[in-house]
Amino acid sequence: MxxxxxxxxxxxxxxxxxxxxxxxxxxxxxxxxxxxxxKPKKMFLLQNSKRLVKTDAGEMSVLQSYGGRVSERQLHIGFITMEPNSLFVPQYLDSTLILFVRSGEAKVGFIYHDKLAERELKNGDVYQIPAGSTFFLSNIGDGQTLHIICSIDPSESLGVGIFQSFYIGGGSNPVSVLSGFHPHILEAAFNVSGAELGRFFTRRHDGPIVHVGDSHAKASSLWTKFLQLKEDEKLHHMKKMMQDQDEEQENNDGEVKQKTSWSWRKLLETVLRNEIPKKKSDHVTHHSPHSCNxxxxxxxxxxxxxxxxxxxxxxxxxxxxxxxxxxxxxxxxxxxxxxxxxxxxxxxxxxxxxxxxxxxxxxxxxxxxxxxxxxxxxxxxxxxxxxxxxxxxxxxxxxxxxxxxxxxxxxxxxxxxxxxxxxxxxxxxxxxxxxxxxxxxxxxxxxxxxxxxxxxxxxxxxxx
Missing domain, CATH: 2.60.120.10 (Jelly Rolls)
Structure with missing residues (x-):
């Protein structure tokens, strides 16, 4: 009773x-x-879809949540599609993402405790990227299109659209969050000449999701080589990549310019808040958050x-x-x-x-x-x-x-x-x-x- x-x-x-x-x-x-x-309306179906990114390499769209004078917490639902051998370039968001791999295989890399953590995700895996964490996402499936469903928490957003992306890598499209700083500030921060920085911030023009791989090597050699490296080799090889691209630019212009010594360690420490060790540190990825399938x-x-x-x-x-x-x-x-x-x-x-x-x-x-x-x-x-x-x-x-x-x-x-x-x-x-x-x-x-x-x-x- x-x-x-x-x-x-x-x-x-x-x-x-x-x-x-x-x-x-x-x-x-x-x-x-x-x-x-x-006749009841479809009031509990999300139908307000907005495409945020669209390139030859993939797209991202979001269904916006709603609910009248609701005080209950809301979530937006996002869909990411990436073609084989593609990359969602490094960025950070003002919203937390929870990724669910619906089909395909992905690699996500993001800054965790001031270190670069990388995880490979398979079909059914769930992974969280906290708001403010710089990350990249790549399709590593062999010839497979990657499909991801994600939740987006608007409670953390700045209120500018659905969420705000702050792109680290970029040029004219997407625009790097760094590009708006005064040239003198950037020259001092990078310890690099203004001419070199000018070329650096104008190379990317094909959108936030880009092709990588042999068929698109000329357009995206920087990201292709970057993703192929082990963690402890990325810093060393990034310097060589830019030197190679500088030589190509000099040959095309018919000019011989003195090469600048790029401080890639300073780039990563300043932009990604990452101190990459000189020797391989497997414990960095080992102790980063695991995925859940x-x-x-x-x-x-x-x-x-x-x-x-x-x-x-x-x-x-x-x-x-x-x-x-x-x-x-x-x-x-x-x-x-x-x-x-x-x-x-x-x-x-x-x-x-x-x-x-x-x-x-x-x-x-x-x-x-x-x-x-x-x-x-x-x-x-x-x-x-x-x-x-x-x-x-x-x-x-x-x-x-x-x-x-x-x-x-x-x-x-x-x-x-x-x-x-x-x-x-x-x-x-x-x-x-x-x-x-x-x-x-x-x-x-x-x-x-x-x-x-x-x-x-x-x-x-x-x-x-």
Missing amino acids: GNRLTLLIMLLILCHGVSMTMGLWGIETEDIENASHS LYDRKPDFKNSYGSSVTVDGSDYSPLKSSGVGIYHVNLKPGSMMTPHVNPRATEYGVVVKGSGRIQILFPNGSNAMDTQIKEGDVFFVPRYFAFCQIASENEPLDFFGFTTSSKKNKSQFLVGASSLMKTMMGPELAAAFGVSEDTMQNILNAQHEAVILPTSWTKHEHED
């Missing part, structure tokens, strides 16, 4: 939280009352109809600083994730394979959104709102996503063998529905599956 009363109180508190959240999302009472009488983890739940896995800050420590969780759900054809609520966080989901349907309810039980979803669609579900996902009859529904909390976001399932209602079953719940306790028990005991359930067209197939 005591346990049932406690659960009933929790349910009432949950309903109160939902009512408060409606106002925060800018949902008016009259809109809720009229929702069942009008969603596909290698044991599912939190699995049955004949699908599986789900979540990763929070206790599973992958870098998530603690970002306050973001991640998850992956696979529903087999015709299966359904039973109606549930997230009591701790808003959920963002990206359909990575297949198709299906999602329904989200307003707190009064009326329909907020009931729509078909397919590969590439992005949905979000506000905290406390009840919802469910259903795979199409003939194909699975596979989706990956982020939550706005790195703490354990234990979903509350409303229906099923392990549901909140099943746990609360008793005279109080029966009275709430106006039925006898026996009727209540018969209804709640009819479902033997939990969390992921069969629908009418798949149930008999599994029983045969």
Whole structure:
């Protein structure tokens, strides 16, 4: 009796939280009352897409989050596509990125504790790049296009667009963040002549994502050689690369100029805040943050109809600083994730394979959104709102996503063998529905599956 009363109180508190959240999302009472009488809009699908980068070597686009007068934390969802042998040039952002490798292989390098850390990422890997950390991203897959989904936290942004990139490498396109300093300041900082710096800051003109490799060697030899080096060799060879390019420029101009001694150690220390040791230091990369692979983890739940896995800050420590969780759900054809609520966080989901349907309810039980979803669609579900996902009859529904909390976001399932209602079953719940306790028990005991359930067209197939 005591346990049932406690659960009933929790349910009432949950309903109160939902009512408060409606106002925060800018949902008016009259809109809720009229929702069942009008066709629901796709208000919880992210559709405001903006392309931020587009070159021959790749592109990046972002779906912007929204939500009326929302006070709940929001996340933008980004998509990065990079062609084989390409590089996203060194930069730092005013927002934390959490990368998920949907397909392909990547190498990410960024400054960690004033050292250059590099990690190779494969399909299913998750990796975090903190705001303000200088990084580069390269496609190292053999002939494969790299596809990355990422979360972008706008709470850290300067408010200039979706987020602000500060490019370290660059020329006329992208423009290096250093290029605007007065020439005298740059000459003193680099200990290099103004003429040499002028050529240095005007070479790059083909965008933030560039080709590297033999087919584009002339245009991007600097980055190609840089990525091929081991960590302790990069500093030494960068000096030689620029000397070679200086000779090429001198030959083209028909002039012979005295070579300047470039201080590449000073360049990296000043720009990247990195002190590269004279000898190889394997411990730098060894102690840098590791990646986490969603596909290698044991599912939190699995049955004949699908599986789900979540990763929070206790599973992958870098998530603690970002306050973001991640998850992956696979529903087999015709299966359904039973109606549930997230009591701790808003959920963002990206359909990575297949198709299906999602329904989200307003707190009064009326329909907020009931729509078909397919590969590439992005949905979000506000905290406390009840919802469910259903795979199409003939194909699975596979989706990956982020939550706005790195703490354990234990979903509350409303229906099923392990549901909140099943746990609360008793005279109080029966009275709430106006039925006898026996009727209540018969209804709640009819479902033997939990969390992921069969629908009418798949149930008999599994029983045969």
